[in-house]
Structures are given as C-alpha cells and as structure tokens.
Amino acid sequence: DQPIINHRLRKAALDGASVMALNPIDYEFNFPLDYKIIAAPNSITRELSAILKAVIKLSGEKVETAITKLLKDVTINKTHRAIADTLFNSDDAIVLLGNFTTTHPQLALLRTLSGEIAKLTHSKLGYLSEAVNSSGAWLAGAVPHRLAGGIKNSNIGLSSHEMLAQKLKAYLLLGVEPELDCWDTRIAQQAMQDADLVVALTAFQSEALNSYADVLLPIATFAETSGTYINNEGTVQCFNGAVPPQGEARPAWKVLRVLGNSFNVDGFDYESSTEVCDESIKAIGKIEGDNTDQWQLTVTAGAKKQGLQRITETPMNMIDSLTRRATSLQKTNDVADGAIHINSTLAEKNKLSNADDATVEQDKQQVTMKVIVDERVPDNCVLIQSAHPSQSELGGAFGSIKIGKR
Structure with missing residues (x-):
C-alpha cells in the first residue's frame, strides 16, 4: 500500500539487505524476507517482547525494571534470536512501525518495545504512516x-x-x-x-x-x-x-x-x-529524522487470548472518499470485498467454504458476510477489509469476533 517505500525496500533487499517482518497477515512481498513471524493481533506484543528479550541478552545491557518484569515469562525461539542477531550485528538498521501498529489497541506498548529494540541494537526507528500527511x-x-x-x-x-x-x-x-x-x-x-x-x-x-x-x-x-x-x-x-x-x-x-x-x-x-x-x-523549525527520544515509557501487560480475533486492513483504493468513488480504481483488486477471510483450518472447523455466507458477530452486533478461504490469515483469526458497508455495523478494527454458518 506504500509503493515508494516498497520500491526502496526491494532495491535494498536485492542489494543484499536483510528484511524481516512481524505481521498479522502473511503478505506476499515482491522481495525476499530473511525472517518472518505471522501472529494474531493479540499475540503481536508477545512476539515483539520475545525479540526484545533476545536483543537484551545479546547486548548485556540493563533495562528498566518494568520491562524486565514484562519479559520474565516470555519464551524465545530461533526466529526471535535470528531477528535479534541480525539487527544487533548490522551497522545500518532501521525498525519500522507500520499501519497495523498505529491502529493497534496496544500501540503505546508496541512503541515502547520497538524503541527499546532500536536503542539496544543502535538502529533507527521510523513509522510507515497511515496517510500521506x-x-x-x-x-x-x-x-x-x-x-x-x-x-x-x-x-x-x-x-x-x-x-x-x-x-x-x-x-x-x-x-x-x-x-x-x-x-x-x-x-x-x-x-x-x-x-x-x-x-x-x-x-x-x-x-x-x-x-x-x-x-x-x-x-x-x-x-x-x-x-x-x-x-x-x-x-x-x-x-x-x-x-x-x-x-x-x-x-x-x-x-x-x-x-x-x-x-x-x-x-x-x-x-x-x-x-x-x-x-x-x-x-x-528544523525537522529532525529521529524518533528515538521524548517518548514516555509505557509498559502494560500484553493482551490475553480472547477466542477468535478480528484483523482489519484498509485496501489502498478505499482509503478516503475520493478513492472510493474513482470508477477506475474500484475496478482493481485493491478494494474492499465485503467478505471475511479465514484460513482452511478455521473454515473446516466451522463447516464453511468459499460458496457460503457466514454470520459475523462482534460487540453483540451481527451481520452476514461472504466467505473467502485465505491461507495468509493465521489460525483463529478473521480478516475483514474496512471501508465497506457490510462491516460498518460491527465494532472496532481489532478485538474478539464470532463466526458461524448462516
């Protein structure tokens, strides 16, 4: 959805740069990823915490007591270690927070964790902002x-x-x-x-x-x-x-x-x-490209698992009132489809297929949406594209959600 930064990342990757991703959707990139972690929205903080814990071990530096307590029961796997090691041993690295982060209910915690990772690995910290301005x-x-x-x-x-x-x-x-x-x-x-x-x-x-x-x-x-x-x-x-x-x-x-x-x-x-x-x-005044300071340390407990989790993305041709009314743009694939996207495991569990309509319930509101089986979506998650009338009666962009066969 951000073609210019995508072009720069692709050029960097083709020139040998390591690119790693932590996402709630297994997107198909047009450049190679060295490592990736695909996790439900309520698990994103835990995954990022594990990367930070691995970074702390590599750096040997002390961190705030609150962060130490937060990471106490976090388990590190080989992917967390690999991502931490790549960042720690790179001379020129950057940690980028994308659109899912800035709309996440625990943005403050994600920003704190990312900031600590950037500081301990001597990386830059940046944002891929939601809108052009x-x-x-x-x-x-x-x-x-x-x-x-x-x-x-x-x-x-x-x-x-x-x-x-x-x-x-x-x-x-x-x-x-x-x-x-x-x-x-x-x-x-x-x-x-x-x-x-x-x-x-x-x-x-x-x-x-x-x-x-x-x-x-x-x-x-x-x-x-x-x-x-x-x-x-x-x-x-x-x-x-x-x-x-x-x-x-x-x-x-x-x-x-x-x-x-x-x-x-x-x-x-x-x-x-x-x-x-x-x-x-x-x-x-002078605009400094530096996000590393002047951020209040925010450490709260990560989200607890709450059944099926909603993931929301906004296709790039649905971002505002103008793109939604552009006839040519609405003929592309980058528009909201008014469907729920679930992987085959969740589809089979609920006896749903691509030919079905499903009942979707969130915050005691229920609507009917068509089903698309989509293997990019992690287990126990439901992807819904925003800016479509079919989802406007539901609740927030993230949170617990229920689905069933209509």
Missing part, C-alpha cells in the same frame, strides 16, 4: 496533546475515538465518512445519529451523510486546492491546485476561516494557505 499533521499540532512543533498543549483535548465514545452534542466533520473511515464504525455511526448537530465539510454526498448530517458544506478535493505535505522523511512539499473547485465548493481552509470569523474566534484571519504553512513551518 500524517507526519505533517503531527508536526503541525493536529493532535489533542501537542501544538505545532511538538510543544505541549496545556489544554489537552479529546482524541477522535474519545469524541465519538463520549457522544458529544455536535460534530464538525472534515472530509470524513465516519461509517467507513473510523476505527470503530459502529460507535461512530451511533454518535452521529445521537448528536444534536452534525456539520460535514465534504466533497461528496452519500445516503449515510444525508441521514445524519444537518448541514453539508461543499469543499474542494486535494487536487483543487493549494496545500502542503510533509512526508515520512520530513520533506516539506508545497503544491497548488491543479484545477478550480467544482460548483460552489471552496477549499476546506477557506470554509474553516469563514466559520471561525463568524464565531469571532481568534486566529482565523489568514488570506492564503501559504500564510498558514509559513506560520506552521516556523513553529515546527
């Missing part, structure tokens, strides 16, 4: 606890999940379709339906938006406005709109400016997006 959003302070440049926010706000779970009276949506885009689509839909006011800044109408939004304000797509991206390397990339917005649509920043002025809110007097960018870049 995730790095820019973090640096610009589009998070509840930070201002631009990483300055601590004394007035900490709510995360998007907290906003939805607390069922606020009003919501302002910016280019998002909650029933398709959110981590827990069921909670998102319920929050929209229960709110007194929902205002959606959107480039598209939909039946769902019309059902809960009180006001739709048309905005331009990314190609119809100027703006700035900051990629994973920290490179600032500014651009202009390629074509004018359609109809009465306006760039989202202009709509927000008008709304801010209408409410007499300070800080909404910008005349161009360039002014916004210049102010943000000044606050951000």
Whole structure:
C-alpha cells in the first residue's frame, strides 16, 4: 500500500539487505524476507517482547525494571534470536512501525518495545504512516496533546475515538465518512445519529451523510486546492491546485476561516494557505529524522487470548472518499470485498467454504458476510477489509469476533 517505500525496500533487499517482518497477515512481498513471524493481533506484543528479550541478552545491557518484569515469562525461539542477531550485528538498521501498529489497541506498548529494540541494537526507528500527511499533521499540532512543533498543549483535548465514545452534542466533520473511515464504525455511526448537530465539510454526498448530517458544506478535493505535505522523511512539499473547485465548493481552509470569523474566534484571519504553512513551518523549525527520544515509557501487560480475533486492513483504493468513488480504481483488486477471510483450518472447523455466507458477530452486533478461504490469515483469526458497508455495523478494527454458518 506504500509503493515508494516498497520500491526502496526491494532495491535494498536485492542489494543484499536483510528484511524481516512481524505481521498479522502473511503478505506476499515482491522481495525476499530473511525472517518472518505471522501472529494474531493479540499475540503481536508477545512476539515483539520475545525479540526484545533476545536483543537484551545479546547486548548485556540493563533495562528498566518494568520491562524486565514484562519479559520474565516470555519464551524465545530461533526466529526471535535470528531477528535479534541480525539487527544487533548490522551497522545500518532501521525498525519500522507500520499501519497495523498505529491502529493497534496496544500501540503505546508496541512503541515502547520497538524503541527499546532500536536503542539496544543502535538502529533507527521510523513509522510507515497511515496517510500521506500524517507526519505533517503531527508536526503541525493536529493532535489533542501537542501544538505545532511538538510543544505541549496545556489544554489537552479529546482524541477522535474519545469524541465519538463520549457522544458529544455536535460534530464538525472534515472530509470524513465516519461509517467507513473510523476505527470503530459502529460507535461512530451511533454518535452521529445521537448528536444534536452534525456539520460535514465534504466533497461528496452519500445516503449515510444525508441521514445524519444537518448541514453539508461543499469543499474542494486535494487536487483543487493549494496545500502542503510533509512526508515520512520530513520533506516539506508545497503544491497548488491543479484545477478550480467544482460548483460552489471552496477549499476546506477557506470554509474553516469563514466559520471561525463568524464565531469571532481568534486566529482565523489568514488570506492564503501559504500564510498558514509559513506560520506552521516556523513553529515546527528544523525537522529532525529521529524518533528515538521524548517518548514516555509505557509498559502494560500484553493482551490475553480472547477466542477468535478480528484483523482489519484498509485496501489502498478505499482509503478516503475520493478513492472510493474513482470508477477506475474500484475496478482493481485493491478494494474492499465485503467478505471475511479465514484460513482452511478455521473454515473446516466451522463447516464453511468459499460458496457460503457466514454470520459475523462482534460487540453483540451481527451481520452476514461472504466467505473467502485465505491461507495468509493465521489460525483463529478473521480478516475483514474496512471501508465497506457490510462491516460498518460491527465494532472496532481489532478485538474478539464470532463466526458461524448462516
């Protein structure tokens, strides 16, 4: 789903670099992997803990007492040792956290474990961010606890999940379709339906938006406005709109400016997006490609096994409202299929096959989905692709799930 970094990894692998993976899905890479571990989401922390324990033994260094206690009962196998040894004995290594990590319920623990591995093996630490401007959003302070440049926010706000779970009276949506885009689509839909006011800044109408939004304000797509991206390397990339917005649509920043002025809110007097960018870049300062410091050590117990586990992935042609409406992209294989993917062992256990429909239950919500037998999926796991209407009534992207023959 990230072709540029994939190209670089492939070139490195073909030049002799060692590439190793810890994933919940056995993906087919277009370059060789030296080692791989495929594990259920609730086992990922345990597998990463085992790699860290092997690294600690190689380094001989002391770690925090809390980490020592966490690793006490962790068992190391030969794959954990091989991965640890490869990282420890490499002169130029990097530990990359991907999309499954950043959406995992135990991200803080995974980040702590990865950070310790990187520190003890003298490796770099990086992220394969979810979206094209995730790095820019973090640096610009589009998070509840930070201002631009990483300055601590004394007035900490709510995360998007907290906003939805607390069922606020009003919501302002910016280019998002909650029933398709959110981590827990069921909670998102319920929050929209229960709110007194929902205002959606959107480039598209939909039946769902019309059902809960009180006001739709048309905005331009990314190609119809100027703006700035900051990629994973920290490179600032500014651009202009390629074509004018359609109809009465306006760039989202202009709509927000008008709304801010209408409410007499300070800080909404910008005349161009360039002014916004210049102010943000000044606050951000020099961008350092270093994720190793300024992270609070978080050590909690790993997840306990809870029956069948849901795995959720978002195909690259389903990532936003624009790609989901691109006719050509929707004819490719990289779209959500509205099915559950299970391996043959789980299929046989539940007397299911490719020709069947299955009942799928999560958080006391039940839907019917078709079955695809997929050997990439580990035992006791169910892979569901997000951003498809068939799964919008279920719960979070990870967690316990039940399936049965319809």
